[in-house]
Amino acid sequence: GAGVSQSxxxxxxxxxxxxxxxxxxxxxxxxxxxxxxxxxxxxEFLIYFQGNSAPDKSGLPSDRFSAERTxxxxxxxxxxxxxxxxxxxxxxxxxxxxxxxxPQHFGDGTRLSIL
Amino acid sequence: AQxxxxxxxxxxVSEGALVLLRxxxxxxxxxxxxxxxxxxxxxxxxxLKYTTGATLVKGINGFEAEFKKSETSFHLTKPSAHMxxxxxxxxxxxxxxxASKIIFGSGTRLSIRx
Numbered sequence: 621g622a623g624v625s626q627s628x629x630x631x632x633x634x635x636x637x638x639x640x641x642x643x644x645x646x647x648x649x650x651x652x653x654x655x656x657x658x659x660x661x662x663x664e665f666l667i668y669f670q671g672n673s674a675p676d677k678s679g680l681p682s683d684r685f686s687a688e689r690t691x692x693x694x695x696x697x698x699x700x701x702x703x704x705x706x707x708x709x710x711x712x713x714x715x716x717x718x719x720x721x722x723p724q725h726f727g728d729g730t731r732l733s734i735l
Numbered sequence: 736a737q738x739x740x741x742x743x744x745x746x747x748v749s750e751g752a753l754v755l756l757r758x759x760x761x762x763x764x765x766x767x768x769x770x771x772x773x774x775x776x777x778x779x780x781x782x783l784k785y786t787t788g789a790t791l792v793k794g795i796n797g798f799e800a801e802f803k804k805s806e807t808s809f810h811l812t813k814p815s816a817h818m819x820x821x822x823x824x825x826x827x828x829x830x831x832x833x834a835s836k837i838i839f840g841s842g843t844r845l846s847i848r849x
Binding site: 727 | 767771777778779781784786787825829837840841842
């Protein structure tokens with residue numbers, strides 16, 4: 621079956637531009653996460669969606685970052701007025717439910733480069 | 736609060752040698768523990784997980800890990816390294832509650848020498 625799909629796989633943009641990153645989770649997965657992975661770093665939690673509950677936005681680094689999840693499926697992470705420090709790989713993961721014993725399934729990420 | 740510490744950002748072993756990647760955690764409640772592997776330009780892939788029951792967990796690609804509560808450790812091992820094992824490995828912990836997030840360690844890059 622299809623895994624988590626992220627698009628685009630690579631994005632190069634100029635400083636100050638807005639970007640949108642897309643995540644298609646595995647069908648039926650109610651939980652969805654966004655992470656940021658900077659060069660040589662671990663995973664930095666950004667935001668978490670669970671069903672129709674209010675998202676956990678506690679990891680978003682600034683108000684330039686936002687995310688939405690429409691219809692409980694596809695999610696879009698938006699970065700406004702991009703800065704060079706936003707350059708990183710953005711990973712999306714989905715999980716069958718909010719149960720903490722469930723593993724996350726990751727997409728291959730979007731590599732974002734800010735010039 | 737919970738955290739995960741991976742000792743050694745880079746480990747290098749010879750092909751055929753034992754692989755040992757260290758992970759220690761702190762958690763105020765019984766943890767669920769995971770190891771993920773990340774190959775270049777890919778997302779993370781689950782290697783194995785511990786939830787309850789047997790403390791020695793076997794995963795894919797010949798890897799296994801043992802949950803040791805007394806040592807708050809969940810080290811990853813493989814008896815004989817293969818060139819294809821070269822990758823980044825992440826240990827992660829989630830709380831045994833309805834908490835939303837899992838916490839990842841900073842990762843260990845495994846290199847295999849021919």
